[in-house]
Amino acid sequence: MKRSPFSSVFRGGTVDDSRHFLRIAAQAFAKKGYHRTTVDEVAGALGVAKGTIYYHFKSKEELYLAVIHEGIYLLEEQMRASISNVETPAEKIKKIIDCILSFVEKENGLVFLFIKELCGTEIQRTVQARMLCGSLKIIHNVLEEGLENGSFKNVNAEITARSLYGMIIISALHYLSFSEKIPHDQVIKSVEKVFLEGTLAAEHRGDS
Amino acid sequence: MKRSPFSSVFRGGTVDDSRHFLRIAAQAFAKKGYHRTTVDEVAGALGVAKGTIYYHFKSKEELYLAVIHEGIYLLEEQMRASISNVETPAEKIKKIIDCILSFVEKENGLVFLFIKELCGTEIQRTVQARMLCGSLKIIHNVLEEGLENGSFKNVNAEITARSLYGMIIISALHYLSFSEKIPHDQVIKSVEKVFLEGTLAAEHRGDS
Amino acid sequence: MKRSPFSSVFRGGTVDDSRHFLRIAAQAFAKKGYHRTTVDEVAGALGVAKGTIYYHFKSKEELYLAVIHEGIYLLEEQMRASISNVETPAEKIKKIIDCILSFVEKENGLVFLFIKELCGTEIQRTVQARMLCGSLKIIHNVLEEGLENGSFKNVNAEITARSLYGMIIISALHYLSFSEKIPHDQVIKSVEKVFLEGTLAAEHRGDS
């Protein structure tokens, strides 16, 4: 029984097939970015004719959004999985750092797409930001858990969640910018330490 | 007196005129991003004919690079100025946070362009990253200064500089993504605190 | 009992069913014209899948021709019926005016299609014109009947038939062009009078 590439999106066919195809499309887009990637190229990567893309998606942009959405969902899944069996909030934070770093490393094409999208049109920005809030929420929840059980200081959970996100992403991005391999352990150690313990030497701190 | 590419637009134009024009071009590009902004639009914003652009720049891309470069240089200038009369490294960090936040707020169009560019083609990424290293270096220097005089813990200065950058940028970006005003004081306070003092409660920390 | 192309759509469908379907297809085409109407839309209006169209017709064009043909046949039927029990040629002319006007009003979509087709490619034009000659012939016959029994002046029956056709159609079209309702009585009266009696005042006419 022949399966249509996107059959699962609409009828029959497993969801996994569909996600698989979106992942391939993501790679196609990731190579050169939205604008420099032609629909023909995506179709080629998918092994279907151009018309097939347009049979399933209203426009290049709609396809792109599906791709982004899938990517964001993928990150969320992995973040959730990474902390599923972990006890303390501090440990969870460490796992999340590791997880995001790995994701950025492995799916760097996708990550570039995310971020670029975050810097697009006002409408794109908002849509995209709202989607990313899912993964942000996971960090946010861990922070609140730590605040409740007293393992974390009195910090603004929202802003702090974003700060952590930023630390990880930008640290990782730096290596990718120079096409270097991310020195996982070093980065994890450094981000962990700074985030959890700060940078001030003990004698310079007026710990609250 | 150095002559700018556009010096003739204003008779006797100086380098400052040139920077002024690049700043306007930046705003034009920032509205819709590199690809969706036409040379016609940039020319229109500049009040010159399209041919004039090509008289001064070899291509749209070259113009864009000049714009980006000018933007990055602008940020560097402001960062340098912000810490020029400050004593301690910790104080300098605070000033830098404030400075970057203000820059992101005021020049958000430019910042979006920076970041997008950081996520572009491999070659662009590298060029761009190298340029951004200027402002990173400023943070880096402050950290080393603090390491030397003992006010900072033994942290990896390079990675930590990037982490701080990431905290600030991403925190700020969040608000811009939702077209909200950045709550300056809150963000500054939060980032400062986390970065300098960490998030772990005293009793949970095995301070080194 | 003859089987229609779509007979299977309604089990035991007859020729009448077929005509019914062509009439629906006509409405679909009429809305936006041949080119702007997609086969999908026609299929949708018919409540069948696109493939079904191609099962019954070789191409979009063949379907369209069938539609036009059905429309022209419909007009002929009605014209013939309208004069079937009428005695004098002059009375018949009045009935025909009324009949065409009603047809244009009720089946304006179809009429637009006819006319557009009359203005198409050379080959289409000829095919179409030949088809329309059926209804023209009806008028022509009435005129000849009148010429024979002396109730009509010595006019060129062919050209005059076309003239009458033109008077009616264009008069009616004017209202449709502005999406106004056709003022039946007025138009009938005016066309009748002009056609039968002319426009010149008695004293200005050198009646032959």
Next chain:
Amino acid sequence: MKRSPFSSVFRGGTVDDSRHFLRIAAQAFAKKGYHRTTVDEVAGALGVAKGTIYYHFKSKEELYLAVIHEGIYLLEEQMRASISNVETPAEKIKKIIDCILSFVEKENGLVFLFIKELCGTEIQRTVQARMLCGSLKIIHNVLEEGLENGSFKNVNAEITARSLYGMIIISALHYLSFSEKIPHDQVIKSVEKVFLEGTLAAEHRGDS
């Protein structure tokens, strides 16, 4: 001094140049109709690159409208000229019949375009109809003139104007449909006679 093909539409260049180009474009469209004529073909006929069309017109449709408009204006000019030195309304009618017939014969491509457009979308219909009202108005005025000076019977000038238009156009179209030459004299004589004197024999008429 080089002249741009459409220069007159915008600046410099004579209006005649511009009209000339629209006339050529009209011929291009006329051959196969709006939809089957590609912009490339029009550009080719005009001897310019495709982009040049889009430099001067926003879309294929806008170009088409300009073409139609020019054609309608052309007809009006000729109608007005044809009756400029004619005395009586009845003579004017004769001239107008001749003029329209000649126009249809010479510019048949344009005429097909007019009519097709009259049968298009509701919006097109209205726009087009409004434009054609110019030439209709000329006939209308002649009729009113005749009504006032008593040379015409008491007919409805509006509807009658349209009727005459229809007689001429459809009579002429018939020949074009079969790609035959229009027998000018015969048609003129027939239309004139029917329109001015009617078809009923004297003894069958109850002249008012």
Next chain:
DNA sequence: GATGAATGAGACTTCATTCAT
């Protein structure tokens, strides 16, 4: 008989770039 997913040729449109003035 009927379906509808897939196809791919072809059309419109955009826009960076050139060059004569």
Next chain:
DNA sequence: AATGAATGAAGTCTCATTCAT
């Protein structure tokens, strides 16, 4: 130095048609 009309390559999208089920 500056202009802006002209260009044409390239990209998005449509849709008539096919064919395996």
